Structure formats: structure tokens, C-alpha cells
Amino acid sequence: MKEQFINCYPLSKTLRFSLIPVGKTEDNFNKKLLLESDKQRAENYENVKSYIDRFHKEYIKSALANARIEKINEYAALYWKSNKDDSDAKAMESLEDDIRKQISKQLTSTANFKRLFGKELICEDLPAFLTDENEKETVECFRSFTTYFNGFNTNRKNMYSSEKKSTAIAYRCVNDNLPRFLDNIKTFQKIFDNLSDENITKLNTGLYNRFGRKIEDIFSVDYFDFVLTQSGIDIYNSMIGVYTCSDGTKIQGLNKRIDRYNQQVAKNEKSKRLPLMKPLRKQILSESEKDSVSFIPEKFNSDNEVLLAIEEYYNNHISDIDSLTELLQSLNTYNANGIFIKSGAAVSDISNAAFNSWNVLRLAWNEKYEALHPVTSTTKIDKYIEKRDKVYKSIKSFSLFELQELGAENGNEITDWYISSINECNRKIKETYLQAQELLKSDYEKDYDKRLYKNEKATELVKNLLDAIKKFQQLVKPLNGTGKEENKDELFYGKFTSFYDSVADIDRLYDKVRNYITQKPYSKDKIKLNFDNPTFLKGWALGNEFANSAQLLRDGDNYYLAIMDKEFRNNIPKKYNSPISKEDVLQKIIYQQAADPSKDIPNLLVIDGVTVKKNGRKEKTGIHAGENIILENLRNTYLPENINRIRKEKTFLTSSENFSKDDLCEYIQYYICRAQEYYSSYNFTFKNASEYKSFSEFLDDVNSQAYQISYDNISKKQIMELVENGYLYLFKIYNKDFSKYSKGTPNLHTLYFKMLFDERNLSNVVYKLNGEAEMFYREASINDKEKITHHANQPIKNKNPDNEKKESVFEYDIVKDKRFTKRQFSLHMSITINFKAHGQKFLNYDVRKAVKYKDDNYVIGIDRGERNLIYISVINSNGEIVEQMSLNEIIGDNGYSVDYQKLLDKKEKERDKARKNWTSVENIKELKEGYISQVVYKICELVIKYDAVIAMEDLNFGFKRGRFPVEKQVYQKFENMLISKLNLLIDKKAEPTENGGLLRAYQLTNKFDGVNKAKQNGIIFYVPAWDTSKIDPVTGFVNLLKPKYTSVSEAKKLFETIDDIKYNTNTDMFEFCIDYDKFPRCNSDFKKTWTVCTNSSRILSFRNEEKNNEWDNKQIVLTDEFKSLFNEFGIDYTSDLKASVLSISNADFYNRLIRLLSLTLQMRNSIIGSTLPEDDYLISPVANDRGEFYDSRNYKGSNAALPCDADANGAYNIARKALWAIHVLKDTPDDMLQKAKLSITNAEWLEYTQR
16 A cells, blocks of 8 residues: 555755864864854844834834724623623624734734835834934844844734734734723723712823823723723723823822722622722733833843842732732632633643542533433433533633532532642742742852752752742632633632732743753754855855855765855856866766746747747736736747747647647647757756647656756865865765764665765656755854763763663763764755655545555554553454554664663652652653654554554544553654654665655655644544543443442432342352443443453552552452442342342442442553553453453463553554444445545444444
């Protein structure tokens, strides 16, 4: 199958190499001070970015100054409407989208908008805007280097988007500020009715004198247009807080007067208290102003700067932290129906924190839903669950009262937990600040002899304080709700919102401090080099070498970059001397690239015996507007009569009703001759004109040959003389694969680079060198004092503890991070792979068709395990396991294995021991990323070996919760890395011309854009992970019953519905005969009747009070426990057991009986904390038709017939779900393959496994 997907579509790659100066290059480079101008430009770049931001802020203010936004009243009416239904919510979202588009249009439809992102900004608009002459001079140095700001401009352009993105101006106006603005209007009505006339008059007088408006005007829907800009927000917020009149008098705003009213008039009457107004959030780009109390620099540059920022944050925010603590301490005094928590992760986090389980609140909600919508015998359980889940997901937020009710049965009041937690958090903040106070107030760089990131004690103090504040913020954050709920308790939110806004600054501070402290002991910061040439390295074409100052040279297997000095370009010959001897031979690489000849060829004419290109000019006005009259006249004059007729009548076009094969052939033959004449320096080779099926095919053929590489032998001596004189700077292109010590197969980027100049590639181009290269310089960032060297011929311990060879000896010094101990020049080159490919970038249909007609399909199932990082199971078309393996341990090319699980476990323990310091966290992250790259390599090997498709857990369907060492973020990165690798799958060991080799790479996934949302991506099929690990792989039995004790009456109903309960003397087991059809929640099962047996033992997990309530385990021998329970209550289990059970009315009996039944149904059994295989197994309570019970402990090794543990079972069943999809494809007509439904439902899955 994979052979059908070779060289499907083009891909761009950037190759990175270091550059080694040759001869006197470095001396001359230093003498000319070439680095200084680029260093200064790099420093100026940071300054100019801040000038551009000032310009943007002024532009935003100007563009929105006279904005008149429609539909705000319509939105307000819906926002204030009580008992909104789904249609109202959708209408609100639609209006939000509409209003954002209006604001975005207002910003982007001005005449100057495009100039914000073009060279006009640097060359004209920014200099005209600036008043400081030094700033103007700084901008001036970029007049010829405007492309420096391309990336920055792209980032800033995103601000003007109408999309629902938090970094956009329209989003800030609509999604952040409009709800607060409307809340304040509603609050104002209450305030206006209660504040004295004297207060209102004073406010109005001050406001009118200062802003020319009355308070009633400001708190009206029509005023929203005036709070779109930062200046409008400042006026609005100062009116709420404190504002200054023109004479300097400070006037207390609304909130101060409300505070006084609440303290004096409504002190003892809560019903009379007035809510505070909520300030609006600052506009985008205004949040990081240096005069703001929340100012945090873009990047910390010194230890003192870090400590000062933390100290200032604490001093500026501790009062708000205390106020927020005080507010939450009185949480019980507010209306719990008017305080909201946003749905999703926040509810799960509260559930886990308050009740020690992620799903307590969700399960309670499920029960409440099922009580309101009872399941009946006719209910289709799949559809029922789907609808229930859809209803739950549609809930945007829960009130605190609702969550209190859901958690009531678990004996913990959420408000009590909140109050207790907030007090503890506040205490911890004060405690950790006192511990860090001396450090924070010190002149660190003077008082300490160790850099902050190397001072473990200091970084621990810093981290503990920031962690405490961060934990506080994360605790209170869920109380924001969505911000759009109706019936909010404005008394609570009037205070909460401004306090929370203040505390939320911790996010930026925390991230920047962590980034500073976890920085490597070296710096990767680099400076872009230009050699005083704005078009430096913009292309390699022969005709532009002098304009772009660069040439490529080759000496055997070594490659060089030659750079022309701008001042001495006239001293460099257009053609170098020929070599005078064999030793003098150096090759100059001749790069030829015609610019889109397919557009030029129809414009070729023979004039005065010479083939030339004529473009003409389109008319801009008049009756011929849009027509190229000049070119048409030239064609009529110079084209042969018959060729001109063919052109005009379009008989050469296969789509024309006048199409003539003979005319097409004649037309192509004419332009073959013109192309060979015009592009005489190219070695074009064409087919016979009659062999082309269309004129466009001929043009494609020209395009594919428009790129050519050739070589010219030149004098090495002459080049070195030019280098000696400072006319040329010569750099050897280098990476470790070019080293004489290099061993093994080169990395792919080296192979790509060499293939660019390989004759096998150039004969039919796959790898093409692009223009737009870049050169960089990086200073040495590890000095001799900091350098760590392991000296030659001294034993060094191997990192891998499992390596039989414990030590190695090298003949040379090994320097840690050697490349950062000296300055480095580097080159970034852009290439295109599969240059000629015009195939489909979206492969899904072709893969489906290939799978359909393939006789022997193999599937690689991939699962995140609880005991294994990643588990893989390979199955064949019959669903039989061909190979299964844990990828905890990876065997490298050198034959040595690395146990990544052991390494991660060790790192995790080290991190916990070091109180989870940031550096350990970063090391673990790097280790996981290194691990997943190895896993990707292993999976790709299996893809080639079995010609297989891949089945993976669908992250969009619902990610499995559990104790997974590979969390969602890392797994997502793994998925993206796998897709990217399968975009271009190359076997480095294969011959380049073989399938899978460099020139015939497999492309097995759709061209990757960084996001994956589909149910299929090429050969990767995404399946729902429901019941893949906890299912009997032999019988297909799944525990759908999930019994839970609620009351004696409900327990009796359960056991009455069970067909029979008996003790089997032959097997010494109790048997529960269950008909799932009699349990509405279980009626999705394909096989209805099951005999559940108390075979073997199970592992009971519980919180042990004797061990500080930590999780503990014990083995339960099921039959013995049932016997003990029945004996305790005087039940003769050898007679009519069901009747005897139902005769008991004791709650303790049923509670224990149901717990034992639940344990019997428990298939996965694990001892927490153990890594022993025997302490994690899967066992089925249901026997197969031979009376055998599946027990994973009976299956060992990669070739075992059935899964050898629960993680293996997950991978196996994920693969089987994809196999089901393959069977669907085989039964689907070709024209319907694209629409085939490949996502298996729960009912279909159970039927598939149980058949």
C-alpha cells in the first residue's frame, strides 16, 4: 500500500549548519567591524518594536474614535433576559461575532491599515509619528532592512482579527469588556435609586466639568462606543474609581461613594447594600505599559531585575490578595445561586480537591439527570448517553448552589472547603514571603557569588512564594464563571472582579521568572548578519550573485559559502580563473532558476530573428480597461499566421469545443522552439510535441526544468587570494556529520543537503535549493571558568544504567555544551523536497481506497498506558496479535536499550525530593520529548515492516482520565511529531532510488498544518477510546452494570432483577446470572445474558486512615469474602441463595454485598506504586465457551496470542476498532468512501467484540 504514496506533494524544510571561517576570513570580518552594525541593528530592533506598538495604539485610538457599533441594544436585551434558552445563547454568540466583525472592519478598512505592515511604516509613517530625534535615527537604520519586522508585523496583524481570540482588540471589547459594561449599567440603576441627590449632583458636576458628560449618559448602552479605546477605558475606569479635575482636585468616583453608603447607611442591612462597579480591562497593548503597577518586562536580563519584580508584585498586590481572602471568607453570606463556576476543567479540579476524586460532581450530575429522565426498556442507551453528555457539555457554568447540591452526599460543603483552602493559601503566601524577604530586598549581584539559577536555596525560596500566589489564583479563578451569567450576585462580583484582575498578573510574572531561572547555562540568542547588504542571501541565481553578495563552492565532499565584501565587489571578477593544476581545482556551484516560465512562454515572440519576451501593459481606464492592447498588437504582428489563428480560436485548449489535436501539436512545437532559444543556457529536454496531452502539461514540463545546478571548475588559489585581501569571506558549511570523528548514518538534514548536489537528484529534481537563506552570529556564552571538560583518555560513566559497558574512554576531550564555549557563525537554508510533485496534499480518500483493496491489512494500535508510557499492538486482518510490546524500553541503533520509564520515574522522584523545582520539571519535559521522538522512529519502522495503518486514541472524542505518565499535552506533541514524520518517511539506510529512499520517500499523512481535527489523517485512524482497556478480549464482556449502593430498597431491586445467584460446588465459585436486557442502562450490549463468577482474586484500592489517608491496596479472594459475608448474616449459600439474600433488610449487608459484586466485575487490578508486571493484570469474571477465564497473567512475550496486560489490551482494542473501520470500507462503494462513517459507536463496538 505504501508504494502508492511516494513523492505525493512538496514540502519545505529549513536546513541549519554552522559556518567555519576559512583563512583570513575571521580577521578581515573583525577588521571591517561588520558585526558591530548588525549588533546595533539587533539592539535597535527591540527599541523600534516598542515605537511600532506606540504607533499601533495611536492608530487604534484614531480608527475607533468615531466608531458607531450597531446591535449593542439587541445584545443587551438578550444579555439581561431571564431564563435564556439555547436559542438565546446561540443568538448572543452570533451577535458577539457580528459586533467583533464591525469593530475589526472599523480597524482594517482605513486607507492606512495596510501600511501598518509594509515598508511604508518604517520608511514614512513611523518617522513622521515620532517626535524624538534619537528615536527617528534608530528607525532610520532599518530603511533598507524593513523585512526584519515581517514576523513581528504578522503577530501584530492578529490583533485586528474578528476571530474569537483573546489577543484580538475586538475580543477584548466584546468578550471581555461588554459583559462588564452591561453589568455596570444594571448595577447603576440600583445605585442611582439609592445614592443621595447630593452625591449624584457632585458626581455629575465633576464629570461634566472634566469630561462633558453626565453620569446617566455614561451608564447607558449607547456609551459603549466610547469605551473601545484605551483613552475611553481610562475615563470610564477613573470615573468608577478616582478622577482628577482640570484644577487638580481629586473627585471620588462611584465605588468610593458606594463603599461609604454601604458602611454608613446599609451596614446592618444587607438587603440595602449596593454592589460595586467593575472596571473594564485595558485594551490590547496597554496592559504592559511601564507606568502600570502590573508592569512586567518582556524578558528579565539580570538576577536583581527578577527579585525586584517579585518584591514589587507582592507589595502592589498583597492588599488585593487579602481583600479577596476576606471576600471568600464570607462566601456563605452571599447568594450561592448568583456565584458561578465555569464548566469543564474547573469543576473537575474542585471535585478532586474537595472530594478526592475528579468525577464525583460529574457522576452526581449524571444521577440527577437520569432521575429526571429515567431509562426505560425501550431506551437506546447509546443515544441516551450521547444526549446526556451533550446536555452536560452545553452547560456553560454551574452556580455554587448547584455544585453544593451535587456534592452534598459526599459530606463536604464546597463553600467550607473554599473558605478553608483560601485561608491556608493566604497563610502560605505570607509565610513564603517572610522566608524570601531578605533575598528579595538584597542587592543580589553584589551580595551573592552565585548566579540565581545556580543558587538552589534562593530559587526554592522564589518558587515557593510564586507557587503559593499561583495556587491562590488558581483556587479563585473558577469563580469568574463565564462572566455572562444572568442573576449574578453583583454584591459579590462587584468586589471579586477587580481583586481577581489584580491577582491574575501572577500568570505573566510566574512564566517569566520560571523562564529566566530555567534558562540553560548558555544562550541561544543570535544576531542576523547582513554584511551591509539589504538583499544579502536573498537568492543564489547566477545573475544575482553580486546583488546578493553570495556564492556556493564545493571542494570534494566539502561545501563553502563565499561572501563578497560590499565595498570591494568591483575587485571580484565576474568569471574566476581556471585551475592551473589538479590541486588547484575548486568548483563553483552554478544555480539557475527561471522565474515561472509558464507565464513567460506565451509571451515569447521572434522579433528581428531573436526570441524575446514582451509583457505589454494592461489598460487601466477606457473601453479596453483590463486588456493588454500593446501585447495583443505585438502578437498579431510577430506570431506566425497559423499559430496566431490557433491562439485566437483556442483550438489548442482541450477544454475548448473547437479543440484540435493537430493544432495543439503544432502550437506546442512552436513554443518548444521558442523555449529552447530563450532559455538557451538551460539544458531543456522535451518530449515529442505529440506526446503532450495538453498545453498546460507542456508548461508544467518547462517549469519542472526551470531549476538547474551545474558546476564550473575555478582556481582555489585565486579564491584564497581574494580571501587574503578581504574581498571575499569564505566559510566552510559544517555540522557534526562532516567531522572526521563522525560515526553511523548522517542525520536527515545532512542527507537532504548532499542530495541537493547529487547527480541522481539533478537528473530529475526532487530536492531543490530555495532562495531566502539567512546567516547568523552567536556569541560564546560559556566562558573558560564555567566550561565543564572531561579530559581525554579518562574513563567516563555511561548515562544509561542498563548499558553493560559501564564506562567509556575517548581519545579527545569532551566539553559539555561545547558549541556554546566559542562564538559561532551559522547558515539557515531553505529547500523544497518533491519539487516537481503536484499531487494531492489530502490523502484520506486514496488511503481508504488502498485499504479497501488490500488483501492483508495490518493495524498498529497505540495506547497510552497507566503502567507503560506507550503500548503498541500489531494485529492482522483476522484480528490476531502479530506483535505487542511496551515502549518503556527503546533499543537504539547501537544495540543498547534505554529504559525511559525507569529514567522518568527516577527524575520524578528527584523532582519531588527537590520540591518540584523548575529545573527538574524542565528536565523531565525534555526527557519526555526525547522519548517520544524515539517512539515515533519505532512506530515508523513497524509501518514499513507491516505496510500497516495506525490506530490512535481520538483526542477530540474525549481524552481518557487516569494515572497516565504521558499526559495529554505530551501525547498531543507525540501525535503531531508522528504526523510530521509520516509526511516524509525516509529509510536512511535504503538506496536513494529505492522505494522509501531519499529520492522516493513515502508520504503517508496529509500535509501537516500544525492542527489535527479529523477522524483520519492519511494512514492514521482515530478511534474513541471507550472500553478498550477494561473489556474481556475473548468474550467481549464489559461491566455495564456498575452497581452502587444507595439504599436497601434500591439494593433489593438490583438483586431481584438479577436472574439467579448461586454457589457452584464444582468450581467453588458464586455465580450471578445477569440479563442485561432487564437493566435499561445495559441494553446496548449485544449479548444479553452473562454468568459472572467469583473466580480468583481482585485488588482492592482504598484510602488507608492508618497511613494518613493515602491510597493502599489489598488482595481479596472473592469466594472467601462472599462466604464470610453470608456466614456472618446466617445465609446458607448452598440452598436458594437469591431468596436468602432478598430476605435480609440490613443496610450494612447490602453495602458490603454490592461492594463485593463491584469488585467481582472489576477487570483491571493494579497495586498503586508497584512496577511489577504481576501487580497489574486484567481478569475476566466471565468464562468462554470452554469454561476458561481470560487472565492476562497467562500470556507473556511479544508474540502472545492475547494481550499480556491491561495496557496491551488497550492497544489491542484500539487496533481492533480501526480494523472494524477497515471492514466498513471494504463494504463501501468507491464513490462513497469519503463519506463512510468510521467512528464506531459503543453498541457497534460491543457487537463487534462479542460476535
